[in-house]
Amino acid sequence: MQAIAINWWAILAAVVSNFVIGAIWYSPAFFIKPWLEMSGVKKSDFDAGLPKALLGDLISSTTMALVLDHIIHWSNVADLAQGLFLAFSIWLGFIAAVLLNSVTYEHRPFKFLAINALYRLITIMVMGAILTL
Numbered sequence: 001m002q003a004i005a006i007n008w009w010a011i012l013a014a015v016v017s018n019f020v021i022g023a024i025w026y027s028p029a030f031f032i033k034p035w036l037e038m039s040g041v042k043k044s045d046f047d048a049g050l051p052k053a054l055l056g057d058l059i060s061s062t063t064m065a066l067v068l069d070h071i072i073h074w075s076n077v078a079d080l081a082q083g084l085f086l087a088f089s090i091w092l093g094f095i096a097a098v099l100l101n102s103v104t105y106e107h108r109p110f111k112f113l114a115i116n117a118l119y120r121l122i123t124i125m126v127m128g129a130i131l132t133l
Contacts, residue, residue: 004073006066007131014065014127015058021126022057025119038112061123068124069131083132087124095120 026032036043068087077083096117103113 004070006069010131010133011062011065011069014068014130015061017126017130018061018064018123019057021123022119025115025122031115031119034111035115038109038115064124065127065131068127072128072131077132080129080132083128084125087128088121091121091124095124 024030026035036046068090071090072083072086075082075086077086099113099117099120102108102116103110
């Protein structure tokens with residue numbers, strides 16, 4: 001396996017993009033209210049657990065950015081279109097497929113899947129763009 005030079009500034013930008021998109025996506029202006037209702041989480045519990053959740057998100061988004069960066073390099077992605085296609089393929093095959101279980105096994109509404117899956121689609125596409133460029 002070949003060594004890959006990691007652009008830590010690109011990794012940082014990808015991680016920050018995840019937080020910015022998440023803050024907007026799950027804001028009162030967009031989807032926090034329906035997400036809370038469908039998830040069964042009380043706002044007070046959500047707020048109390050936010051510091052731990054943000055730490056978990058930092059770890060998971062950093063891991064995601066690092067792995068995506070490696071996959072982009074190993075796939076010899078040469079341009080933005082290829083990077084976006086790769087990110088979309090990863091989303092479809094791994095993220096959306098797994099999130100579908102929240103509808104089928106957990107009996108959550110399709111809207112719950114749509115909120116979470118579209119958030120992840122946007123974040124991985126933005127991360128893919130940043131890491132490709």
